[in-house]
Each structure stands twice: as structure tokens, then as C-alpha cells.
Amino acid sequence: MERSEAGLQLWASVRDRTAVCPTCGTATARVHGRYLRQLTDTPVAGQPTRILLRVRRFICANTACAVRTFVEQVNGLTRRRVRSTDGLLRMLTAIALALAGRAGTRLAAVLGVLTSRSSLLRLVRALPDPPQRLVAVLGVDDFAIKRGHHYGTVLIDCETGQVIDLLVGRDAAPLASWLAAHPTPQVICRDRASAYAEAARTSAPDAVQVADRFHLWANLATAVERCVARHKACLHEPAANTPAEQQPPSLTETPEPSGAMAQRRREHHKLVHDLIAQGAGLRQIARHLGWGRHTVQRYARATTWHEMVVGQKPRPSRLDHSSPTFSAVSARDASTRSPCTARSPPRASPAATASCGRSWNSTAPHPT
Structure with a gap:
């Protein structure tokens, strides 16, 4: 053993006189030659360790063997064509x-x-693939390899939470092929994509298809928001006999969406529906406008342009907590200001202006 700045070096050699041919299993003692083999081992006390192992090349005694010579291997230490130890x-x-x-x-x-x-x-x-168990509840969902360009399908064992396989694409063909090559699961938990439903009906007709909890809540929330946005005008009219001060919070008037984004959504919605009324298809509209097909599809499915503003909430500001104070001060100033003062601001006299100018010039730093 030697110790240097590079770490520890261990010199070793094999003591067995014979070796077994890995191809035919014949033991032999005929040595063809020797050479030094360098192996990197696990560190000792944080220092790199290298084993300099002197090995022998043997001649196979079996004349019918396809291998003429072979190098002896140490079980648990060396492997063929590997410069690292098993540890x-x-x-x-x-x-x-x-x-x-x-x-x-x-x-x-x-x-x-x-x-x-x-x-x-x-x-x-x-590493070899782990042994696969029979999947009773199969989870199917899509994932983005590159968002907007390439997608795939992930298969999950819902009982263990482990990923079973990854498929290229989110069409029906890859999933149908996978189901045909594996045992049919009892339950297929999927989203509402029609491609997955078609693959399950084709290759696993006996499996029960259910929707997972996440997509159920997501679809319900989206449907409720669109319904409320479609019937927003119904909430603007207060009760006839109820004063404005006594109206319940649910009947208060909701402000109309405004701003540049709302204006664009209104114009885009009208443009898409005008083209549909002229007989144009969704793909034709997408090519004509340079939009994505799914974007045109969302505008086409929206009954009113308000549905396209669902989820667009104003961003919070750092001054939101002080807005009541600002409103109170502005209202107080407006009430105490006289009509003449509100029309034109007071003007200073020429002498006062000159005095202020001399004072500022004497105190302000000059630019360099």
C-alpha cells in the first residue's frame, strides 16, 4: 500500500492457480500472459483509492471453445471492461x-x-426494470414534453403511486397498443379526453372507466365560472322593493370587465363568430388569423365574450390597504375646497417667485 497526494494505492494479485473460462466453463492453468489492471475503489476516510491488480490471461483448454484466451475475474471486485470495483x-x-x-x-x-x-x-x-405486478387501477394522464409542441402519456399504478410506463403522444393508438400487450386492469382512471376513452373501449372493454378527482373538480369549477359569466346580467338588477343600502351582498352590481384585455377579448370574440357565420371552419379561421386551433375553438365555444375574461382578476397593488384612506382624504379635500379654488390654483406674486428662485439656486447642488 502506498499513500500519496493523489490518494491511496493498493497493490494486489490473484492467488488462485487456475481459472474458469466464462464461455465454456472449462478450468485451465495455462497462462498466456500477465498485465497490471487499475481499478478505482470506494474512498477510504474521504481519500480516493486505487487498486493496482495484477491479473493473468489464460488459454482455454477446450479446443472447441469459441474463445482462445480470457482474463481472470475476481468475484465481487472486477468486471469485464470496467475500471471500477463493484463496491x-x-x-x-x-x-x-x-x-x-x-x-x-x-x-x-x-x-x-x-x-x-x-x-x-x-x-x-x-439497471434492469423492476418486476411488474398486476395493475388493478390504472391511471392515465397526459404530460408536456415541450409545452405547446410535444406531449406524452403517463401510466400510473393508482394503488402504489408508481409510474408504470411513458408513452409517446396522447392519442388513442399508443394507449390501445399498451393495453393490448398487458393484462386488462379492472379500473381505468383517466381524464375526459376522447382519445383515452376510445383506447379503453377498444382494448379494455371490460374495464370500468372513471374520472379522477382532480379533473372532476377542475371541470366543475370551469363550468360554474362559465355559467356565472354567461348569466352575469341577471345579477345586475336589484330587487324592486329593496333599498340599495339593504341589498344582500349577492345582489350587488358587478362591474363590467374593462381595460385593454377586455377590449381585445370582445373584438376577437366578435371576429371569430362573424367568420363562423360566413361559413368558415375552425382550422380555416386559425390559418387566416395566425392563431392556434385551440384558441379559436375556445372563442367559438364561448356564447358571450365575458366567458373569455373568466379568471382574469385585477392584480393586487401595494396601495390596496391604503385606498380607503386615500378616498377619505380626497373626499374631504373636495368638500372643503371653495368653488374659486377648485376652478384655478392660486398664483404667487412675482416677488415671491423671484425669492424662491434665489433660495433654490443657493441651496441646490450644481450638476457635474
């Missing part, structure tokens, strides 16, 4: 599974192992 590979694999690439590289450097994120990811990819 170091197990440690790096555990780090890669827990922290993935960049974070795993930083932790390995602290422990005394220099590696790259690509090496850690290769260790994860080299």
Missing part, C-alpha cells in the same frame, strides 16, 4: 437513483469520488 459501482448507483445527475455528482465529489452526471445516468439506465 464503487453500487455506491454510485445508489447516489444516482436518489439524486440523479448534477446533484449526485456534487455529493460524490464530497465523498471523494470524481464522476460526471452522464456516468451516473448511464448507471441508472443499465
